[in-house]
Amino acid sequence: MPPKTMKAMMLDRPGTELHLREIAVPEPGRHQVLIEVLACGVCRTDLHVVDGDLTEPKLPIIPGHEIVGTVVATGMDVTGLAPGARVGVPWLGHTCGACPYCRTQRENLCDAPGFTGYQIDGGYADYAVADADYCFPLPADGDAAKQAPLMCAGLIGYRSYRMAGEAKRLGIYGFGAAAHILAQLAVHQGREVHAFTRSGDRMAQEFAAELGCVWAGSSEEEPPVPLDAAIIFAPVGSLVPAALKAVVKGGTVVCAGIHMSDIPQFPYSILWEERVVRSVANLTRRDGHEFLELAAKAPIETEIRRYPLANANRALADLRSGAITGAAVLIP
Numbered sequence: 120m121p122p123k124t125m126k127a128m129m130l131d132r133p134g135t136e137l138h139l140r141e142i143a144v145p146e147p148g149r150h151q152v153l154i155e156v157l158a159c160g161v162c163r164t165d166l167h168v169v170d171g172d173l174t175e176p177k178l179p180i181i182p183g184h185e186i187v188g189t190v191v192a193t194g195m196d197v198t199g200l201a202p203g204a205r206v207g208v209p210w211l212g213h214t215c216g217a218c219p220y221c222r223t224q225r226e227n228l229c230d231a232p233g234f235t236g237y238q239i240d241g242g243y244a245d246y247a248v249a250d251a252d253y254c255f256p257l258p259a260d261g262d263a264a265k266q267a268p269l270m271c272a273g274l275i276g277y278r279s280y281r282m283a284g285e286a287k288r289l290g291i292y293g294f295g296a297a298a299h300i301l302a303q304l305a306v307h308q309g310r311e312v313h314a315f316t317r318s319g320d321r322m323a324q325e326f327a328a329e330l331g332c333v334w335a336g337s338s339e340e341e342p343p344v345p346l347d348a349a350i351i352f353a354p355v356g357s358l359v360p361a362a363l364k365a366v367v368k369g370g371t372v373v374c375a376g377i378h379m380s381d382i383p384q385f386p387y388s389i390l391w392e393e394r395v396v397r398s399v400a401n402l403t404r405r406d407g408h409e410f411l412e413l414a415a416k417a418p419i420e421t422e423i424r425r426y427p428l429a430n431a432n433r434a435l436a437d438l439r440s441g442a443i444t445g446a447a448v449l450i451p
């Protein structure tokens with residue numbers, strides 16, 4: 120039996136710090152499971168929630184949508200999961216199943232979604248509830264902390280990678296959690312990965328080289344060869360024209376973040392010749408199943424820094440300042 124109360128890091132108001140609270144352990148609804156959180160990754164989107172860049176949070180909210188944990192109780196209508204199972208909980212926490220997007224295999228664009236750690240309490244806590252249909256089964260013998268970044272950085276990164284098409288020469292702008300996972304998959308699949316980091320970030324550039332990237336430099340630099348496609352993970356709008364200049368005719372630039380600063384005006388000539396700029400929103404469950412299968416085969420090894428749950432504010436600050444190589448993960 121789970122305890123009656125738990126520790127959680129809660130956001131009362133955007134623009135303020137999270138507070139450690141002792142609150143009741145939630146009860147799973149009919150379609151939900153109660154999960155004992157083993158680890159929860161800290162994603163850049165959490166920063167956008169905490170800062171108020173995303174304007175529709177439930178408040179107060181427990182952030183965190185890269186949850187890995189053990190099912191400890193199930194709602195009465197749950198059939199696919201039983202206590203003891205290791206699961207991952209992603210950003211996509213719920214969809215309506217009835218809107219035009221849900222009915223055409225585009226549940227990532229659902230008109231009435233619920234997102235984990237935004238509208239649904241997330242994983243910066245000892246326990247969390249999640250809709251069983253949106254949980255991903257994970258191998259129980261893996262290191263939960265290393266699995267956590269796969270749940271968003273990996274998964275939404277993978278959707279962005281899919282949207283970049285068959286690119287042989289792939290550029291990645293912003294070499295954080297998502298990039299370090301995607302680079303491994305792309306290198307494994309025989310692609311040439313070019314990594315663009317914050318100006319002069321030698322540590323990130325060396326890390327990219329270690330992971331098999333053929334070139335690593337600053338975002339202001341031009342790559343040594345034209346790229347077939349580029350993915351922008353950094354929330355920096357000025358990277359869009361930079362990436363457009365770096366891709367070949369017909370090349371695609373994918374904006375992978377949920378929030379980005381304004382894109383500066385640019386001449387039509389850099390978009391001309393069928394270059395494409397597109398965004399990627401959220402994930403579908405199909406993306407998740409596909410990616411987790413590929414990640415297990417590649418295999419992908421995540422680089423993480425562990426923080427105790429109570430140090431969530433510190434983890435967010437380190438992510439903001441770029442002081443983390445790889446991904447930050449909270450351990451309850």
Ligand SMILES: [Zn+2]
Nearest residue numbers: 215218221229
């Ligand atoms: Zn829908």
Ligand SMILES: [Zn+2]
Nearest residue numbers: 162164271272
């Ligand atoms: Zn995320």
